[in-house]
Amino acid sequence: MNNNYQVLARKYRPHTFKELVGQVHTVKTLINALDANSLHHGFLFTGTRGVGKTTIARIFAKSINCESGVSSIPCGKCSTCIEIDSGQSVDLIELDAASHTGVDNMRDILENAQYMPTKNRYKIYLIDEVHMLSKSSFNALLKTLEEPPEHIKFLLATTDPGKLPITVLSRCLQFNLQKLTDKEILGQLKYIMKAESLDYEEDALSQIASFGEGSMRDALSLLDQSISYGKGSVLVKDIKAMLGLVSHDDIIELATHLFDQEPQKVIKFIRKLSHRGDNLTNALHDLSSLFHTISIAKTISSDTIDKRITKLSSQISNQDLQIFYQMSINGTKDMPLAPSEQIGLEMTLLRMLAFRSDSAPVNEKKKIKINDEIRSDISQDLSKD
Numbered sequence: 001m002n003n004n005y006q007v008l009a010r011k012y013r014p015h016t017f018k019e020l021v022g023q024v025h026t027v028k029t030l031i032n033a034l035d036a037n038s039l040h041h042g043f044l045f046t047g048t049r050g051v052g053k054t055t056i057a058r059i060f061a062k063s064i065n066c067e068s069g070v071s072s073i074p075c076g077k078c079s080t081c082i083e084i085d086s087g088q089s090v091d092l093i094e095l096d097a098a099s100h101t102g103v104d105n106m107r108d109i110l111e112n113a114q115y116m117p118t119k120n121r122y123k124i125y126l127i128d129e130v131h132m133l134s135k136s137s138f139n140a141l142l143k144t145l146e147e148p149p150e151h152i153k154f155l156l157a158t159t160d161p162g163k164l165p166i167t168v169l170s171r172c173l174q175f176n177l178q179k180l181t182d183k184e185i186l187g188q189l190k191y192i193m194k195a196e197s198l199d200y201e202e203d204a205l206s207q208i209a210s211f212g213e214g215s216m217r218d219a220l221s222l223l224d225q226s227i228s229y230g231k232g233s234v235l236v237k238d239i240k241a242m243l244g245l246v247s248h249d250d251i252i253e254l255a256t257h258l259f260d261q262e263p264q265k266v267i268k269f270i271r272k273l274s275h276r277g278d279n280l281t282n283a284l285h286d287l288s289s290l291f292h293t294i295s296i297a298k299t300i301s302s303d304t305i306d307k308r309i310t311k312l313s314s315q316i317s318n319q320d321l322q323i324f325y326q327m328s329i330n331g332t333k334d335m336p337l338a339p340s341e342q343i344g345l346e347m348t349l350l351r352m353l354a355f356r357s358d359s360a361p362v363n364e365k366k367k368i369k370i371n372d373e374i375r376s377d378i379s380q381d382l383s384k385d
């Protein structure tokens with residue numbers, strides 16, 4: 001890898017609404033507003049990290065300040081478009097409230113809003129993580145939002161809109177950006193791998209996409225990491241090794257020991273995974289997914305279901321599956337608090353084993369009782385004849 005290597009998230013940051021992945025509703029609304037040139041003065045973009053909040057805001061900034069006029073398709077060639085793309089536009093003031101909390105010049109910057117833009121149509125404030133502004137900065141922001149001068153636009157972004165004062169919320173058009181789907185992320189990963197002329201296995205990219213959990217930025221940084229790990233190619237075996245992923249076969253084996261109620265085998269198996277350096281938090285996560293797959297297999301019969309899943313589904317009741325699922329989700333949540341991943345996983349599985357061994361005899365009794373009732377019903381029916 002050469003020294004000029006640019007991280008993929010930066011290199012492939014979309015510069016137009018057309019290049020943007022996902023967020024169709026938000027983009028459609030913005031495009032309509034831009035093409036009709038009916039622009040509100042305050043926009044608030046909310047959503048988790050890496051879903052495109054500041055990217056959309058920057059494209060929007062170009063759209064309203066492009067020297068060829070306000071439109072949803074900025075030219076990308078004028079000095080303003082180029083300056084915005086390279087983060088050097090004088091009239092696009094980008095502030096990251098997360099890294100400037102309590103700094104007084106933030107308030108000064110906001111108080112300067114009344115002055116005219118230096119060269120462009122609008123003076124645009126792009127404030128990321130706006131919920132973290134200091135109190136005095138918030139007051140300065142509110143003052144301008146209440147009586148906005150014609151030449152001002154506010155583009156606010158936050159991962160936590162619940163922390164924003166209602167006075168700010170009520171003065172902005174709000175756009176809730178969705179997490180990206182695995183499919184949307186996968187499409188972009190493939191596009192990038194092709195553009196970079198690098199080798200990849202589709203399954204490897206799928207795994208990266210799902211690890212991104214809806215965040216394009218997270219997926220792309222994982223892709224960066226994988227490319228460097230695989231010396232230019234992205235393969236399933238490398239992803240597994242890099243992330244310490246437990247294979248699907250191993251997850252099925254773990255579930256088999258659990259359903260067979262073999263505590264010793266369960267513990268021994270977990271220790272084997274741990275010794276191998278596997279990612280046990282992820283193993284628990286995959287176990288939750290397996291419980292879901294088994295539940296579906298119990299509910300919907302299909303020929304395409306893996307035989308091992310069918311076998312597992314015959315060994316457990318729907319109720320127990322629901323409880324195991326809940327336990328595995330809670331176990332994943334508690335994992336950061338566990339003394340180690342191995343202990344966290346062992347305790348969660350032991351909880352499941354304890355639950356089953358306690359409840360199984362009760363279920364058996366119930367079953368027998370029901371059988372007896374049915375039997376007596378049948379015998380009564382028979383005696384009537």
Ligand SMILES: [Zn+2]
Pocket residue numbers: 065066067068074075076077078079080081082
């Ligand atoms: Zn332009």
